[in-house]
Amino acid sequence: MRKVTSSDVAARAGVSRTTVSYVLNRSERVNISEETRQRVLAAVDELGYIPNAAAQMLASQRSNGVGLVYPRSHPHLSTHIFLLSAIEGLKSVFDRYGMHLLLDAVDNNSEDAYIDLLAAQRIDGLILIDVPLNSFVSQRLIRNAFPVVTFGYQYPQLSSIDAENWLGAKIAVEHLLDLGHRRIACITNSPHFPGDPNLRLRGYHDALQQRGVPANPDWVVEGCYTPESGYTAMQTLLGLAELPTAVFVGSDVVAFGAMTAVHERGLSIPGDIAFVGFDDVPLARYAVPPLTTVRMPAVEMGIRAGMLLMERVLDGAAPTHITLPTELIVRSSSCAT
Amino acid sequence: MRKVTSSDVAARAGVSRTTVSYVLNRSERVNISEETRQRVLAAVDELGYIPNAAAQMLASQRSNGVGLVYPRSHPHLSTHIFLLSAIEGLKSVFDRYGMHLLLDAVDNNSEDAYIDLLAAQRIDGLILIDVPLNSFVSQRLIRNAFPVVTFGYQYPQLSSIDAENWLGAKIAVEHLLDLGHRRIACITNSPHFPGDPNLRLRGYHDALQQRGVPANPDWVVEGCYTPESGYTAMQTLLGLAELPTAVFVGSDVVAFGAMTAVHERGLSIPGDIAFVGFDDVPLARYAVPPLTTVRMPAVEMGIRAGMLLMERVLDGAAPTHITLPTELIVRSSSCAT
DNA sequence: CTGAAAGCGCTTACAG
DNA sequence: CTGAAAGCGCTTACAG
Numbered sequence: 216m217r218k219v220t221s222s223d224v225a226a227r228a229g230v231s232r233t234t235v236s237y238v239l240n241r242s243e244r245v246n247i248s249e250e251t252r253q254r255v256l257a258a259v260d261e262l263g264y265i266p267n268a269a270a271q272m273l274a275s276q277r278s279n280g281v282g283l284v285y286p287r288s289h290p291h292l293s294t295h296i297f298l299l300s301a302i303e304g305l306k307s308v309f310d311r312y313g314m315h316l317l318l319d320a321v322d323n324n325s326e327d328a329y330i331d332l333l334a335a336q337r338i339d340g341l342i343l344i345d346v347p348l349n350s351f352v353s354q355r356l357i358r359n360a361f362p363v364v365t366f367g368y369q370y371p372q373l374s375s376i377d378a379e380n381w382l383g384a385k386i387a388v389e390h391l392l393d394l395g396h397r398r399i400a401c402i403t404n405s406p407h408f409p410g411d412p413n414l415r416l417r418g419y420h421d422a423l424q425q426r427g428v429p430a431n432p433d434w435v436v437e438g439c440y441t442p443e444s445g446y447t448a449m450q451t452l453l454g455l456a457e458l459p460t461a462v463f464v465g466s467d468v469v470a471f472g473a474m475t476a477v478h479e480r481g482l483s484i485p486g487d488i489a490f491v492g493f494d495d496v497p498l499a500r501y502a503v504p505p506l507t508t509v510r511m512p513a514v515e516m517g518i519r520a521g522m523l524l525m526e527r528v529l530d531g532a533a534p535t536h537i538t539l540p541t542e543l544i545v546r547s548s549s550c551a552t
Numbered sequence: 553m554r555k556v557t558s559s560d561v562a563a564r565a566g567v568s569r570t571t572v573s574y575v576l577n578r579s580e581r582v583n584i585s586e587e588t589r590q591r592v593l594a595a596v597d598e599l600g601y602i603p604n605a606a607a608q609m610l611a612s613q614r615s616n617g618v619g620l621v622y623p624r625s626h627p628h629l630s631t632h633i634f635l636l637s638a639i640e641g642l643k644s645v646f647d648r649y650g651m652h653l654l655l656d657a658v659d660n661n662s663e664d665a666y667i668d669l670l671a672a673q674r675i676d677g678l679i680l681i682d683v684p685l686n687s688f689v690s691q692r693l694i695r696n697a698f699p700v701v702t703f704g705y706q707y708p709q710l711s712s713i714d715a716e717n718w719l720g721a722k723i724a725v726e727h728l729l730d731l732g733h734r735r736i737a738c739i740t741n742s743p744h745f746p747g748d749p750n751l752r753l754r755g756y757h758d759a760l761q762q763r764g765v766p767a768n769p770d771w772v773v774e775g776c777y778t779p780e781s782g783y784t785a786m787q788t789l790l791g792l793a794e795l796p797t798a799v800f801v802g803s804d805v806v807a808f809g810a811m812t813a814v815h816e817r818g819l820s821i822p823g824d825i826a827f828v829g830f831d832d833v834p835l836a837r838y839a840v841p842p843l844t845t846v847r848m849p850a851v852e853m854g855i856r857a858g859m860l861l862m863e864r865v866l867d868g869a870a871p872t873h874i875t876l877p878t879e880l881i882v883r884s885s886s887c888a889t
Numbered sequence: 890c891t892g893a894a895a896g897c898g899c900t901t902a903c904a905g
Numbered sequence: 906c907t908g909a910a911a912g913c914g915c916t917t918a919c920a921g
Contacts, residue, residue, distance in 0.1 A: 218673075220898060231908045236900055248906065265671035269615065270898035272606030273913045283655075287640070295636045303624070306657055315674070318620075318653040320643055334602035336555075337652070442838045471838040478840060501779045501808040503815060503840035557914060568892045573916055585890065607914035610897045 219262045228258040235259075239266065272336070280315050280338040281305075281524065284329045286346050287320035296496050297513050298344060301366065304517020305342065312525055314339070327352050333361060340524045342366070347410065348373075362527035364520045374527060374534045376520040383509040383541030384418025387491045388463050390507070390543055392426050394550055396461040396489060399423065400434035402448040402473055404465030404493070407437065415465045415493060434459055438469040445472030453480055460488060461549070467492035467499045467508055474502060474548070490548040505546035512539050556599045565595040572596075576603065609673070617652050617675040618642075618861065621666045623683050624657035633833050634850050635681060638703065641854020642679065649862055651676070664689050670698060677861045679703070684747065685710075699864035701857045711864060711871045713857040720846040720878030721755025724828045725800050727844070727880055729763050731887055733798040733826060736760065737771035739785040739810055741802030741830070744774065752802045752830060771796050775806040782809030790817055797825060798886070804829035804836045804845055811839060811885070827885040842883035849876045 225232045230251060238247055238255040247255075258264070272278045283305070285298055302316070309316060317338060319329045330352060332338045340362035347368050348356075356363050357372045365375040391399050401419045405411070416435070423430050433455055436448040445464060452459060453476065464470035470492035477488055484490055484504055492499060495510035519537050526532035562569045567588060575584055575592040584592075595601070609615045620642070622635055639653070646653060654675060656666045667689060669675045677699035684705055685693075693700050694709045702712040728736050738756045742748070753772070760767050770792055773785040782801060789796060790813060801807035807829035814825055821827055821841055829836060832847035856874050863869035 218898090222898085232899080233901080233908055233910095234906090237907085240900080246906065251906080263671075265668055267610070267898050268672040268674040269606050269609030270913090271900080273604070273610050273915085274898075274900040276900095276913075278606065280654075287643075295633070299632045299636065302655065303657070306624075306655070315669070316655040317617075318639065318643070318655055320640070331602055332652070334600075335605040337605040442835060446838075468835070471835055475838050475840070475842075498779060498805070498808055498835055501783075501812050503812070505812075555914095559914085569915080570892055570917080571890090574891085577916080583890065588890080604914050607897090608916080610899085611914075611916040613897075613916095 218267070219264050221264070221266065223262055224255065224258045224264045227262060228255045230255060276336070278337055278339050279313055280317050280332075281309060281340045281342060282317050282319055282329050282332045282338040283342045283344070284319045284321055284346055285344045287322050297494065297511060300513030301344060301517035301520070304514040304519075305521045306517075308518055308521030308525060312529075314525070321346055330355070340364075340528050342520060342524065343368070360531075362524055364524045364527075366516065366520065369536060372534050374520075374523045374536065376516050376523065376537050376539070378511050378516065378539050379541045380414035381418040381421070383543070384415040384463065384465075384493065385422045386418075386541075386543050387493065387507075387509050388419050388422035389426070390545070390549060391461045391463065391489060391491060392422065392428065394461075394489065397428055398431075398434070398457065398459045398461070399428070400431075400436070400452050400459035400462045402436050402438045402445055402452075402462060402464045402469060404438055404440065404469055406439050419463055431457075438465060438473075440466070440469065442468055442472030442475070445469035445474075446476045447472075449473035449476035453477070458488070461485075462488060462490055464490065464492050467494045467496045467502075467506060470506060470508075471498075471502060474506075478503075484548055485550055489550065492548075495544055499544075500546060502548065504548050507546045507549035508544050510542045510544050512541070515539055555604070556601050558601070558603065560599055561592065561595045561601045564599060565591045567592060613673070615674055615676050616650055617654050617669075618646060618677045618679060619654050619656055619666050619669045619675040620679045620681070621656045621658055621683055622681045624659055634831065634848060637850030638681060638854035638857070641851040641856075642858045643854075645855055645858030645862060649866075651862070658683055667692070670696075677701075677865050679857060679861065680705075697868075699861055701861045701864075703853065703857065706873060709871050711857075711860045711873065713853050713860065713874050713876070715848050715853065715876050716878045717751035718755040718758070720830065720880070721752040721800070721802075722759045723755075723878075723880050724830065724844075724846050725756050725759035726763070727882070727886060728798045728800065728826060728828060729759065729765065731798075731826065734765055735768075735771070735794065735796045735798070736765070737773070737789050737796035737799045739773050739775045739782055739789075739799060739801045739806060741775055741777065741806055743776050756800055768794075775802060775810075777803070777806065779805055779809030779812070782806035782811075783813045784809075786810035786813035790814070795825070798822075799825060799827055801827065801829045804831045804833045804839075804843060807843060807845075808835075808839060811843075815840075821885055822887055826887065829885075832881055836881075837883060839885065841885050844883045844886035845881050847879045847881050849878070852876055 221232045221235045224235045238252050343365045345367040353370050363373045369375045436451050438444040438448050492506045492508040495508045499506040499508050558569045558572045561572045575589050680702045682704040690707050700710045706712045773788050775781045775785050829843045829845040832845045836843040836845050
């Protein structure tokens with residue numbers, strides 16, 4: 216049960232290990248006679264030779280690994296659904312290049328353990344999904360010209376990918392305005408913290424402002440990723456003297472909780488209160504009633520992010536920011552059909 | 553920006569690289585004077601030394617990597633929610649041992665590409681979530697005594713983890729029987745295929761049989777992972793001359809679709825038709841009405857699977873099967889409260 | 890308790 | 906077009 220090495224292949228093909236390596240790795244740069252090539256390939260096949268990853272990494276100074284970092288802490292369900300779709304896109308690109316994905320969850324307040332992956336040279340690139348970077352770490356990444364693509368946050372000299380959160384939210388709220396609503400509340404997806412751009416909330420405000428509809432601070436309530444938080448936030452809104460007639464919720468998952476609060480109160484959706492969510496999670500159209508929402512192009516974002524990273528790993532391309540369009544999906548939670 | 557190596561540490565601490573390696577790796581086996589230890593540790597710290605992973609892998613013949621394989625193909629939403637919870641559990645174990653998780657999605661009909669990870673010695677162990685193993689691959693894994701833990705399928709000489717699917721389903725259906733239902737339908741989570749034990753469906757049948765309630769073949773309809781499939785399956789049931797008064801659905805996600813079909817038909821839940829799902833996905837209690845279901849202990853399964861794998865990697869422990877309990881969560885889709 | 894040296898299995902200038 | 910040889914940065918018997 217001995218492992219087969221490149222020496223075995225070389226012996227069988229009657230060439231040196233050098234030639235085996237050339238045939239396997241750089242068909243373009245070095246000219247190998249077609250006959251030798253075939254002989255080597257045949258030997259590889261017959262022996263079932265797979266190069267030892269560690270030896271390759273050590274000699275070539277490339278790991279063919281990409282670190283994927285995401286937040287561990289909160290029960291960030293929609294982020295997680297998003298995560299798997301993004302991974303699907305990322306993998307479709309990485310598979311073509313023989314890159315492997317290493318998963319690393321981080322706590323919000325952790326020691327950035329993923330940096331060790333980089334220091335150990337276990338990865339050639341980094342994908343950060345919804346994790347903020349402190350300036351110490353980002354400086355280090357920039358200084359080393361280490362390939363990075365971020366989702367959800369944006370940094371000056373690092374590549375990033377995002378969806379049109381601001382525009383998507385603005386269009387969602389304009390949809391409600393077009394339906395005649397003037398008392399429109401907002402439940403955010405996440406609590407506000409310094410440095411958080413919260414583009415969805417800004418889209419909400421800007422839509423109201425552009426249409427000259429006065430904003431009511433009481434009608435903006437914080438959610439925190441979970442349906443539970445949406446339920447609580449909606450109860451706050453339902454306790455107000457003047458009820459909103461529509462609610463824009465920063466994520467579908469939070470909207471599920473908010474809608475439950477409305478049902479329990481005996482009010483009807485969209486008759487008494489209309490709803491628009493954000494994300495288009497797979498269950499959104501099976502909410503009661505089906506939830507109008509803004510679709511995030513998660514798989515596409517993964518694909519583009521993967522390409523961005525590979526261009527940087529392979530060709531040293533410059534850092535680039537890409538923003539992908541979102542799309543309003545109208546269902547019956549905003550207007551009876 | 554030169555990488556710091558163990559030579560640098562050795563020089564700084566005034567010892568050999570051997571000693572550096574001993575201090576870092578086998579505190580128990582070799583006795584190093586406390587003073588030397590401290591000197592080495594200080595040098596490591598001051599230099600920010602992180603051992604090169606490739607060199608370590610090559611020299612030690614251990615990769616500290618674990619492959620996590622899951623099915624790519626179908627839009628297996630509840631599997632995916634399950635997947636992330638399982639990963640949470642797995643990582644909590646692997647983090648303690650410095651093991652890294654490599655993600656690999658496979659197509660149902662693919663070439664088992666993950667086997668190359670093993671051949672390249674990039675991983676020391678394998679976790680298979682809901683992917684069946686053909687006998688060629690399983691024989692190879694067994695022959696090499698390669699550490700493997702499977703979820704969802706079980707093989708003679710490989711470790712596996714599972715939940716009480718049969719018992720959970722049986723208890724769910726007994727819950728409906730206890731409520732007085734006799735016309736109980738079942739929508740499965742997945743289409744039947746050869747070799748699929750489908751324990752949830754068996755639990756359904758066995759509950760009926762033990763209570764002497766006749767089974768009606770028309771009342772068993774196949775779902776296929778998605779809410780869409782549940783919607784379609786429910787429409788089939790609603791087209792029958794004699795309607796069931798309760799439905800046991802093999803997964804919550806499928807149940808969401810089925811419940812939507814019932815609402816559209818203008819029937820009430822649980823008044824006209826009661827529902828019980830399976831999985832307890834995070835949105836289950838925000839279904840309308842909140843969905844009675846059977847909870848899968850996903851995180852716990854991940855933890856136990858991780859421990860099973862590590863015992864095998866580290867101590868060569870024998871293959872073991874573990875089954876974890878499920879729990880009925882009663883909400884109002886089965887009985888008005 | 891500590892060090893010199895071989896070896897892990899590749900890649901890649903450098904010669905020829 | 907092909908090969909001999911150095912080197913990647915660790916670990917680990919083996920001596921002492």
